[in-house]
Amino acid sequence: MSVTVVEHPLVQHKLGLLRDVETTTEMFRRLVNELTLLLTYEATKDMSLEEIDVRTPLETTRARRIPGKKVAVCPILRAGMGMLDGVLSLIPVARVGFLGLYRNEETLEPVEYFVKLPADIAERDVLLLDPMLATGNSTAAAVATLKRAGAQQITLIALIAAPEGVDHITRDHPDIRIVVASVDSHLNEKGYIVPGLGDAGDRLYGTK
Ligand code: URA
Numbered sequence: 001m002s003v004t005v006v007e008h009p010l011v012q013h014k015l016g017l018l019r020d021v022e023t024t025t026e027m028f029r030r031l032v033n034e035l036t037l038l039l040t041y042e043a044t045k046d047m048s049l050e051e052i053d054v055r056t057p058l059e060t061t062r063a064r065r066i067p068g069k070k071v072a073v074c075p076i077l078r079a080g081m082g083m084l085d086g087v088l089s090l091i092p093v094a095r096v097g098f099l100g101l102y103r104n105e106e107t108l109e110p111v112e113y114f115v116k117l118p119a120d121i122a123e124r125d126v127l128l129l130d131p132m133l134a135t136g137n138s139t140a141a142a143v144a145t146l147k148r149a150g151a152q153q154i155t156l157i158a159l160i161a162a163p164e165g166v167d168h169i170t171r172d173h174p175d176i177r178i179v180v181a182s183v184d185s186h187l188n189e190k191g192y193i194v195p196g197l198g199d200a201g202d203r204l205y206g207t208k
Contacts, residue, residue, distance in 0.1 A: 006039055015159070017031055018035065021198070025205070029082060032083060036087060039180070039181065040087045050065060069125065070120070071093075071124055071125050071126075072126045072127070073096055073129065074096070074117065076130040078204075079201040080129040087157070095118040095124065097115075097116060097117035098115070099117075099142045100115065101142060112145065128154055132158065133178070134164075134165050134191055135164060135168060139169060143156075147173075155176065158178065159182075159200070160184055161183045162185075162187045
């Protein structure tokens with residue numbers, strides 16, 4: 001498994017704003033969108049290219065393009081939805097799958113309540129979206145669901161990870177890639193990432 005922490009100044013600047021308890025819901029949403037776009041840039045950096053001829057107004061030249069690459073982007077509901085537009089603004093032809101999982105606040109175990117994936121997911125590179133990789137329980141369950149559906153190539157894009165979550169995914173799914181803006185200090189007794197940013201879903205949607 002590979003874990004990439006994106007240290008780009010734009011990513012780290014926006015992450016600091018995102019963490020700030022004073023950041024409004026509107027601003028938080030915009031920052032999640034922008035951060036996801038920047039992380040997607042990193043997550044797709046190994047996509048293969050093919051050479052083609054392109055006619056400019058002056059002459060024909062060689063250019064490169066991504067050869068009909070098929071991508072599925074799969075947000076984990078509900079906080080992952082805040083990341084969807086960021087990916088689609090760069091890969092508008094991607095198909096979208098949904099994974100409905102919530103965390104039982106007592107056991108911290110994931111409960112799956114909705115799954116709708118592209119039928120041809122086995123032929124697609126999957127970008128799994130979950131802003132907070134905390135215990136890793138829901139991410140590991142989501143990856144298992146994607147694999148059962150045939151997905152072979154999975155990259156998790158998260159904003160913040162806890163070391164515990166990274167260890168969990170490394171153990172259960174050593175074949176997946178993780179792209180993240182930060183690996184934070186630890187999880188607290190309630191399963192929140194510290195220092196983190198609080199509850200990503202609540203901050204995205206203004207709920208409590
Ligand atoms: N989910 C969140 O939204 N925040 C955390 O810190 C952990 C899990």
